[in-house]
Amino acid sequence: MAGGKSSKGRPDNPAAAEAQCPFSKKAAEFDAFAGPYQADPAEALRWSREQLPVFYSPKLGYWVVSRYDDIKAVFRDNILFSPRNALEKITPATPEAMEVLKGYGYAMNRTMVNEDEPVHMERRRALMDHFLPDNLEARQEMVRRLTREKIDAFIDSGRVDLVDAMLYEVPLNVALHFLGVPEDDIAVLKNFSVAHSVNTWGKPTDEQQVAIAHDVGQFWNYAGKIIEKMRKEPDGTGWMHETIRKNAEMPDVVPDSYVHSMMMAIIVAAHETTSLASAGMFKTLLTHRQAWQDICEDPSLIPNAVEECLRYSGSIVAWRRQATAATSIGGVEIPEGAKLLIVQASGNQDERHFEDGDKFDIYRDNAVDHLTFGYGSHQCMGKNIARMEMRIFLEEMTRRLPHLQLAEQEFTYLSNTSFRGPDHVWVEWDPVKNPERATSSIANGNHHFPVGAPARRDIARKIRVKNVRREADGILGLTIEDAKGRSLPGWSAGAHIEVCLEGFDRKYSLCGRADGTDYDIAVLLEEDGRGGSRRIHEVAAEGLELRLRGPSNLFRLDEQASSYVLIAGGIGITPILAMADRLKALGRDYTIHYCGRSRGSMAFLDRLQADHPGRLAIYAGDEGARADLAAIVAGLHDGGQIYACGPQRMISQLEDLTASHPAGTLHFEHFSAQETALDPSKENAFQVELKDSGLTLDVAADVTLLDALLASGIDIACDCREGLCGSCEVEVLEGEIDHRDVVLTRTERAENRRMMSCCSRSVKGGKVKLA
Ligand code: FMN
Secondary structure, three states: OOOOOOOOOOOOOOOOHHHHOOOOHHHHHOOOOOHHHHHOHHHHOHHHHHHOOEEEEOOOOEEEEOOHHHHHHHHHOOOOEEOOOOOOOOOOOOHHHHHHHHHOOOOOOOOOOOOOOOHHHHHHHHOOHHHOHHHHHOOHHHHHHHHHHHHHHHOOOOEEEHHHHHHOHHHHHHHHHHHOOOOOOHHHHHHHHHHHHHHHHOOOOHHHHHHHHHHHHHHHHHHHHHHHHHHOOOOOOOHHHHHHHHHHHOOOOOOHHHHHHHHHHHHHHHHHHHHHHHHHHHHHHHHOHHHHHHHHHOHHHHHHHHHHHHHHHOOEOOEEEEEOOOEEEOOEEEOOOOEEEEOHHHHOOOOOOOOOOOOOOOOOOOHHHOOOOOOHHHOOOOHHHHHHHHHHHHHHHHHHOOOOEEOOOOOOOOOOOOEOOOOOOEEEOOHHHOHHHHOHHHHHOOOOOOOOOOOHHHOOEEEEEEEEEEEEOOEEEEEEEEOOOOOOOOOOOOEEEEEEEOOEEEEEEOOOOOOOOOEEEEEEOOOOOOOHHHHHHHHOOOOOEEEEEEEEEOOOOOOOOOOEEEEEEHHHHHHHHHHHHHHHHHOOOEEEEEEEOOHHHOOOHHHHHHHOOOOEEEEEHHHOOOOOHHHHHHOOOOOOEEEEEOOHHHHHHHHHHOOOOOOOOEEEEOOOOOOOOOOOOOOOOEEEEEOOOOEEEEEOOOOOHHHHHHHOOOOOOOOOOOOOOOOOEEEEEEOOEEOOOOOOOHHHHHHOOEEEOOOOEEHHHOOEEEO
16 A cells, blocks of 8 residues: 555554463453454454454464454465365364264265365356346346335334344345245244354354254255255256256266255355345444435435445454464464454454444445455355345335334344344334325335446545635645534544545545544645646635545554654645644654745645644755755664655655665655556557466456456456555566556565556566466
């Protein structure tokens, strides 16, 4: 991220030596089946995210991973971190329970989620077609019909448990239909599903183990019978029919054991996860009433609201992996064979990735980065079905019952490590106020959302300019407030927002006080720019309504360094000012070096002088003052860090000067990219081999690597698309790279292990191998 070689991986609090030990007291106390983790897994692991991102839980016998980047890295590397234990019984069966299971011939084996490579990808590819967006699109109608039938049945009642009345059965029916499984035994499936969940991810007592083993055994036999039935319908259209056909065509890739195990696992996976996520979604939205009201007023907010619910209260809170070799995660050594509990619910609220991560915010522009569907080659295949159902539930309910309230109730959850969602969600409303009683057409309204993740460009909150002032020659200061007068989300020093005005989307660093409810930005008029800053200068006035995305932070301050040197050139002062304020509040040792053409062109001089006396050096060019960067770098204390924002030349010089310093000494942010537009007449086409998926792609001369990856169905985050933000980074295994971004440091370029897929390419069309 934007040169942000932060403290990733190192405990944030070196003083807390005890807490840093992977076997600390807090680690010893961690209980995955009770107490704080069951009440709120993200909150229960806050200490871990802050102090010790990976620890050993003796009670569980697993290494717990709590930070976003670490979880993603574990998901990404499915060779080093095998999925083989994903469906293992987390609480080993008692001998009695084993006997019971044996009696049923229970032989749960590899499915898709717990299969290693290369078999996994081969199998996934063979069975992927049904999940492609075009094939899912046709299912929207059925989901809507089933949802409407359920709502019709309770809309006049005034009180209902949404889970029992809709959120359990609709996903189950949709799943069974998708799989092609006969819908005769819906009632028994609920017991089976709960038994399978507790058996795999729960901590049953010894007596419960036996009862559950009976349910699981029966479920196993039931799955076997369904397969037999389905084998007799060779032309069946469901996904399990397809699986059975592939079993006949390519038994090596889709063996018998897979078909039976998958049948059992998929019945749970395909609906339980959606039911739980939907229940969590209604609870969350009705608790955050403003968000509910916003959706009622503007249904186009629904797709991102669903993603934010999946981030904030998703149904898969933790998953498992096993290290196939000794390694380290987050700076903690992990032995070969270590079992990992990677807690997505915790990663989903990690402040390092999600600004103000604790806050539920349906306008969050990176909500879709949540890890609830997993990540990488094992990412949930049914994610777009879940999204589709959750959107339709929300669209139908907000339209037909906008006055819905959560009833007084105690929420209960099934105790287990991984699946989460309230057992019941009781809601109430006054049927007399149902809008369709006055306007019957409301019952049939219909908002169509295309299958797939929401596009970032569609997500923006409405804001209003509260105040405009001149900060310096050519620089306007703007205070921005929420258009409905609510507080805007919190942010951290170094963060920026994206202002959307008349087709110009431009990023501006936040430079006000981080504890305020409004935002302050400062916009320099770029005379020879692309027109965005000019337009802001032309129209900025009190009361102007705009949209904004963010905040996001690609220039994060490592708050644990021993001392700081902050260097700003020109308008680069904006994030530096926020950092200086933060370091002052923390009582840290810091100095600010601020360079500009003339004092008249330098924003915030008065404020800096008043707030940071004795720490500020000003270099105004027209006074003949120049910052001696070499002397500044030479004066850096051991463990000190430099944060710089300014012209390319200044940052290059700092890179030279810090080349022999420890990694992570220099952090920088660029405000503009190099020219990244592709000129096909000067570019080479090249080939990319993807190690994990075994795919080889052709990247044509007029196509970016990012677009080639996206077109082949590889999920990859991206934001700026011009080599500025670092979100589309991919791991390079082989091949020489022509780096065109402004994110990587020189050392990182020379290492040739990462590249920004939006702009960088192979050298002279040579083949590139990516992880
Ligand atoms: N430009 C500013 O004038 N002030 C800022 O605080 C500021 N912060 C930025 C933060 C980031 C992360 C990035 C990538 C750019 C930032 N910029 C800032 C540059 C603007 O986004 C934009 O490029 C500039 O206003 C020129 O736009 P124009 O060429 O359309 O006129």
